[in-house]
Amino acid sequence: MTVLDEAPAPVADAPAQPLHPRVVALWRIGALLWWAFLTAAAVVATFIFEKSPWLALPVAIIGAAWVIVVPPFQYRHFRYRMSDVDLRIMHGWLWRSVSVVMHSRIQHVDTHQGPVERMLGLATVVAYTAGSVGARVAIPGLAASEADVLRERLAAVSGTDDGV
Known part of the structure; x- marks a missing residue:
């Protein structure tokens, strides 16, 4: 029996979500x-x-x-997925990147809107983690109401296990 055989089965992931077409x-x-x-x-x-x-x-x-x-x-190749344990952000059409942020590593979550985003009804959700490299992951181009819901969901799941 190997270590991989003893590992728990992966959590079923929700489908990857696209950004708002705007x-x-x-x-x-x-x-x-x-x-x-x-x-x-x-x-x-x-x-x-x-x-x-x-x-x-x-x-x-x-x-x-x-x-x-x-x-x-850029739009076609940008997706995000929130599962029970992590947030995944997949983007890039020439250079592809996948960022995985465990909920337990998220310190706080913000939404940002610039003037053009406000005009288009869009917002950006930003999750901050400990560390210097990759300490900030952003999901741009969400409908403002969807961004608020995602921010609150991330805040709720990240605050469940405070290590202090």
């Missing part, structure tokens, strides 16, 4: 602002170095393509 608009707005800044910086650089402003056109084209193409891929 998060695509949120990510597009954020990407648009960054690419607009980069395009403006490229135009300014062409004037500083006395080059044609048309040299900034590739930056604008790449930015437009990014704003159109990348957010839907």
Whole structure:
């Protein structure tokens, strides 16, 4: 008999949950602002170095393509799952990442909303754990009411076994 044979059976996980579809608009707005800044910086650089402003056109084209193409891929590849023992966050379409946070490690949970998130009715749930690496895990793009429910559920399950 091996150690694996003695291990308890894994807890049945709930299905992975997608983000709210409006998060695509949120990510597009954020990407648009960054690419607009980069395009403006490229135009300014062409004037500083006395080059044609048309040299900034590739930056604008790449930015437009990014704003159109990348957010839907991010949305399709971002899921979260809350089971009886942990919170899992799976994301990434080029570089995939899975974060597993045990409920017993969660110290506190917040919700955040920026102005654009408020306008779109979205919020971000952030769970904080002890430690320095990975001490903050976030689930962006949830409907505000869903974020409140998830925050309260995480707070309830994380506060059940205080080690002090």
